Amino acid sequence: MTPDLLLASVLFAFATAGTPGPNNMMLLASGANFGFRRTILHILGISAGLGVMVVAMGWGLSGAFKTFPILHEILKWAGAAYMLWLAWKIATATGINDKSPTGQPMTFLEAAAFQWLNPKAWAMALGAATTYTPEGSGSLTVLILAGTFMLHGAPCSAAWAGFGQGLRRFLDRPAILRTFNVSMAVLLVASLYPLMTQLKA
Secondary structure, three states, rough: OOOOHHHHHHHHHHHHHOOHHHHHHHHHHHHHHOEEEEEEEHHHHHHHHHHHHHHHHHHHHHHEEEEHHHHHHHHHHHHHHHHHHHHHHHOOOOOOOOOOOOOOOHHHHHHHHHHHHHHHHHHHHHHHHHHHHHOOOOHHHHHHHHHHHHHHHHHHHHHHHHHHHHHHHHHHOOHHHHHHHHHHHHHHHHHHHHHHHHOOO
């Protein structure tokens, strides 16, 4: 990978990982409800899951989606259904540091697996693999690209969780917390619209 291509991929990683989307809406809500420390595994899971997706795309999975466009449709709708369920869980969270089974922060594996149902993650991974791994690129280029996304995406994720942590002191009343959680759920659902309409095979 040339220095110019590497720099471009870094800027792409920052721009896509830092902008609002399903991951960041959930990190903001998790930071507010559970605190930054309990959200760390969620952050790391996002980074690892996206890195694996970039590698998979760079090593040929993108070709399968071009050959079988229906795969995009299946994953798109499955991801949308799962995110609607997550939005419901966020909206119905009962309090900060909720200990109930439905009030736990996302685990590392859950966050990593979620990337495979996240339309924005698919768009990011597919866009990165097709743009920054020119035809004939070797495995090392793909691994460098995946590492770039992991290293530069994690700080963006941490910033969203940290912002949520900063909001905790304003959410000490149930009514305010409920309003916040419902707002986060609505934003999570709203983030689906452009992704569902723009994601193409």
